Amino acid sequence: MPAVEETVERVREIDVDKYKYGFSTDIESIKAPKGLSEDIVRFISAKKGEPQWLLDWRLEAYRRWLTMSEPEWANVHYPKIDFQELYYYAAPKSMDKPKSLDEVDPELLATYEKLGIPLSEQKVLAGVEGAELGTARPGVAVDAVFDSVSVITTFQKELEKAGVIFCSISEAVKTHPELVKKYLGSVVPTSDNYYATLNSAVFSDGSFVYIPEGVRCPMELSTYFRINEKQTGQFERTLIIADKGAYVSYLEGCTAPMRDENQLHAAVVELVALDDAEIKYSTVQNWYPGNSEGQGGVYNFVTKRGDCRGKNSKISWTQVETGSAITWKYPSCILRGDGSRGEFYSVAISNGYQQIDSGTKMIHLGKNTSSRIISKGISAGHSNNTYRGLVSAHRKASNARNFTACDSLLIGDQCGAHTVPYLEAKNSTAVFEHEATTSKISDDQLFYCMQRGLSEEEAIALIVNGFVRDVLQHLPMEFMAETQRLIGISLEGSVG
C-alpha cells in the first residue's frame, strides 16, 4: 500500500509539533479596528460596498447576538473568548479587487502554491491537452479565501459557459443580488445559534455557487480557506444552490499558521437542493491543532446545514477532521422534499490535546425520506472525541428511514471517545437503526502486523486506514490519497 509507506516517510520527515502548513505570509494588510460593535459591522459592510438590505440584515443579527450566550452543552472546555480582543476584518492591502490573476499579489500566489493549491489555470491545465470542459474534468476550480477576502476564483469563464455561477459571496451580492437575497439565511437563519448569528453580523467572504436547472457542474468546485493574520477571526459564509435536476461536487480545505494564541473560525455553510438536485460537499479540515502541550490552535465553531428543499433531492456531507484545537460542528440535512436523502460520512481524528464535538442532524420532514450516517472517530494522545447526532422524524414524515453507525477507535489509554445519539420519531412508520462500537487498536493486532514485517508506525497507519475505509471511499479521488497521508501524519507520536 504505497499510501501507507508515504505516510510513514512523511511522518519521519517532520518532527513532533511541526505542522506542515504552519508558515505565515508576511503581507501588509488592512484591518478593522480591534473589537466588535455596530460600527465594526458598518465598517465591514462599507468595505464591501454592500446594499442597505444587507447592512440591515447584519445589524439585526448583531443586535440579536448581543442577547445570546455562548452554548455550553458541548463536551469541550476552553477559556472564555474575549470577543473584543479580536479583529473582525483583515484583507491584504493589495486586495482592492484585482480583476485577473496577473494583478494578484505574487506573495499570495506563492502562499497558495506552497499550500499545494496552484491558482494559475495554466498550471492546473498543464498536461490536459485539448481537453474539453465537461469531458476530461481538467482540474478543479478554486475560490481562494485569505483571511477575510476572496483572493481569486479560477475557471470562472469556463464555468459561465455551463451557466454555473462560482464566485466570492461579496461579488455575488453585487452581480446576483436576487439569488443572494432569496437564499441567504434561508437554511441557517440569522437567529440560529450563537456563532451563526455572530457570523451573520460580521461575515467577510466565502464562496457562492449557483448551478442552474438541469446542469451537471462540469468540474469539481472548491474553496481553500487560509487564516493568516494574528488575532483575527475568520467568518466566512458559503452558499450553494443546486436548481432542479442540477448536480455539484464541492470540496473545502483549510489551514492556518502556527500561532501561540487561539484563532477563531466561525463559518456558516448553507446548501439548497431543489427538486431532483444533488449536492456533494466534502471537507478536509486541517486547521492548526495547537502544539503538543495544547497551546494555540484554531477554535472551529462552524454551522453547516443543507436543505433538501425539493422532492427527490440529495445532500451528502463527507468530512475528514484532523485539525483545530476545538471542533464544534454538525453538518446537517433538512429532508423537506418528499423522497429526499441525506448522508453524513465523517472521519474525526484527535491527537495531542485536541477536543472534537461533532456529528450531524438529520431532520426528516417529507414523506419517504432517508438518511445515512457513518461516523468514525479516532482518538489518540490526551484528546477527547465526541460524536453527537440527532435523527428526528416529523409527524408527517411517513416512512422515514435512518441508518447510523458510529465507530470509535482508541489509541493509547489517555484519550476519550464518547457517543451521544438523540433519536426522535413522531411518526410510527419511522425506522431508525443505530449501531455503535468502540474498539482499541489491540496489542495483538499490532503484534500480528509487526510479525509480518511492518514497523509499529506502518501497522498503525494500516489499521487506521482500514478503520476509516468506508468513509474515505466517499471522498473525491483527488482527496483520497492526500487524506490517507494526512491520517498518518495526524497520528504521529500517538504511540510509544
Add this chain to the structure above:
Amino acid sequence: MLEIKNLHARIEEKEILKGLDLTIPTGEVHAIMGPNGSGKSTLAYVLAGNENYEVTEGSVKWNGEEILDMEPDERAATGVFLAFQYPMEIPGVATMTFLRTAVNAVRKARGMEEYSTPEFMKVVREKANELQINPEMLKRPLNVGFSGGEKKRNEILQMSLLEPSLCVLDETDSGLDIDALRIVAEGVNALRSEKRSMLVITHYQRLLNYIVPDRVHVMADGKVVRSGDADLALELEETGYAEFGGKAA
C-alpha cells in the same frame, strides 16, 4: 540453526518458561507436543517477540545471532515467521493489500527490490492456487469472517510469500477438518527445504501423520522433558500426557 538455551519467560508475575533448551539444525522439522498449559504457545510468542512476555533469562540464537533484543518486525526481516493459532482480524484492510504491504516491507528490510503490483499479483495467484485459496478471499478484509480453514490457509500463504528461514507453527491443526488439514499440511511440506528450519507445535499427533518431523520434543511445565524421533509422537498418542503431569485431553 536455532539454539535456545536456558530460556525463562513470564507473563505478568507468572513464570511460564522455566529453563527451556532446544536446538533445531538448519533444514530440520521439529515438533513440540505437550499438555495444555505446558508453555508451548508461550514459546512461539517469545520466539516472535511478543512484548506481553518478559524474558528473564537465557538466550535464543538464530544462525548465531541473538534475536531476543530485536523488535518483532526486525525478527521477521531476519526470517522468523509465526503461523498464529488465532490469526488477527483487521477490518477494512483487504487481504491482498495486507499481503503486499508485508511482503514489500520484508523485502525492503532484506535489501531486495519491492514487487510492483502486477508482479506481486502474479506471485500471489500462483501460491494461492497451490493452497486452494479462492482469489475472491484475497479481496475480503484480512481474516474478517474467514472460516477456521480459510484463516489457517491464509497463514500458510503468508508463510510462503514471506520466504522465512525459521517457521514456527502454533497449533496450526486446531479447528481444521480433515480436508483442510491435508491442504495445510501439503502447503507446509512444500516449504520444507534444507535451508529452512521448522518448529511445529501441536497438542495432537494427528498433524504429524501429515507433517512428519525429524525430531519430537515433549514439553511440560515450561521445559523440554523428553526428546525422540517421530515414533515418540505415536507413543504419546497411546499413553497420553499423564506421566508429564497433564490431564487427559
